[in-house]
Amino acid sequence: MATRTTFLAERLFDGGGGAAATDRLVHVDEGRILAIEPAEGRRPANAITVPILAPGFIDLQINGAGDALFNDTPDARTIATIAAAARKGGTAHLLPTYITAPGTGFTQALAAVGDAVRAGVPGILGVHLEGPFLSPARPGIHPPDAIRPLTAPDCDLICDAAPLMRLVTLAPERQDPALLKRLIASGVRVFAGHSEASDAQMAAAADAGLIGATHLFNAMPPLAGRQPGIVGAVLTEPGLFAGIIADAIHVAPRNLSLAARLMPERLCLVTDAMPTLAGKNTQFTLMGRPIRLVGNRLEGTDGTLAGAHLSMIEAVRNMMALADVSPGRAIAMASANPARALGLERELGAISPGYRASMTLLDDSFAVRQVMVDGRLFAAAD
Numbered sequence: 001m002a003t004r005t006t007f008l009a010e011r012l013f014d015g016g017g018g019a020a021a022t023d024r025l026v027h028v029d030e031g032r033i034l035a036i037e038p039a040e041g042r043r044p045a046n047a048i049t050v051p052i053l054a055p056g057f058i059d060l061q062i063n064g065a066g067d068a069l070f071n072d073t074p075d076a077r078t079i080a081t082i083a084a085a086a087r088k089g090g091t092a093h094l095l096p097t098y099i100t101a102p103g104t105g106f107t108q109a110l111a112a113v114g115d116a117v118r119a120g121v122p123g124i125l126g127v128h129l130e131g132p133f134l135s136p137a138r139p140g141i142h143p144p145d146a147i148r149p150l151t152a153p154d155c156d157l158i159c160d161a162a163p164l165m166r167l168v169t170l171a172p173e174r175q176d177p178a179l180l181k182r183l184i185a186s187g188v189r190v191f192a193g194h195s196e197a198s199d200a201q202m203a204a205a206a207d208a209g210l211i212g213a214t215h216l217f218n219a220m221p222p223l224a225g226r227q228p229g230i231v232g233a234v235l236t237e238p239g240l241f242a243g244i245i246a247d248a249i250h251v252a253p254r255n256l257s258l259a260a261r262l263m264p265e266r267l268c269l270v271t272d273a274m275p276t277l278a279g280k281n282t283q284f285t286l287m288g289r290p291i292r293l294v295g296n297r298l299e300g301t302d303g304t305l306a307g308a309h310l311s312m313i314e315a316v317r318n319m320m321a322l323a324d325v326s327p328g329r330a331i332a333m334a335s336a337n338p339a340r341a342l343g344l345e346r347e348l349g350a351i352s353p354g355y356r357a358s359m360t361l362l363d364d365s366f367a368v369r370q371v372m373v374d375g376r377l378f379a380a381a382d
Helices: 076-087 106-118 152-161 177-185 199-208 229-236 253-262 312-322 327-333 336-341
Strands: 005-012 021-029 032-038 048-055 057-062 091-099 127-130 165-170 189-192 241-245 267-270 283-286 289-294 297-300 359-362 368-373 376-379
Touching (some): 057 076, 057 336, 091 106, 091 368, 106 152, 152 177, 189 199, 189 241, 312 327, 327 336
Parallel strands (some): 005 048, 091 127
Antiparallel strands (some): 048 359, 289 297
16 A cells, blocks of 8 residues: 655656656655655655655566566466566566467456456556567567468457557557557557668558557667668657667677767667576576576577566666666656657656655675665565
8 A cells, every 4th residue: 555655865766767856755645746856855754865866767668577478378467477576676567468370369468457456466568569570580589480460350459448458569560550540549659670660661551650660679660771660760860769679699899879869868778588587597488498597597498589688777787888878868868758659658657746655675796786666665674
């Protein structure tokens, strides 16, 4: 149950991307941020002192954590396990991500998220459906025989499930334009991913309402002189967001830096995490394929990347250390930017009066201490 809480933030990053304010009292009541004021030397006896207070991190793409995989057992219990494990890395809110499965297997994911929300699992914003409406030319670790175009019955199922269906990743060049428009008109956010879309095809999809790309630079053609493709479109089009996996495995540090410089307010850090995150096992099976953790790299037997072994706070620290991104901007990429991508910028992604009280509490070394989700405070280990 949400209770009244006061934080004394030695450094407060409000989500705007700038430098931290110092010594601020943040008052929380009934799951909302009530007020923020300078401490001016005051240290209320009941205040929780926090070295660094940041908006709650929002992970748009997480497949599993805590030895649980959403595709394996798509139910509310699995979602609760993933959410609890993700909080160890500072995640307050997330989209459980269901990848390509045969037929209409994604309906299980929709039902599971609905059950989790009704059960009060903290931090669940909806589901991210990554596939099966992808390009067979860019399957990545997704099972190629299950990849297919979007159909009218699929559209019926997904549109009826809005707003639980928050985000769909698809290959826009493989879809019926009318169905794509209908999907977007229902309120579903649509990203391009596992796609070979040309610059012209991306422009047409953006005109229809597509708003971004999934795991920028991965499962898409590279930027070329005469073929900007998805990468060129996302880097230069002001209306497009992008998720990016900042583990220095999926994307080279120079490309992390390039994306951060060109789209500082549109780049969203994601984990693309798998069961090994905050788990005990170093191997698991994904759609019948054995996956193993080698160092910090998750791969199939053929070496194909299979998600990531990454937490949100690690992604934030990597952007600071590897891409020369300021702390305030890196934090915004984990909070304010994904909130905007989901259309939730008036309630999440910032520490401001009236916003939902979802915050990530850090120490001076940017390690996670606690996470608050809608006024409920969790230890990172919970």
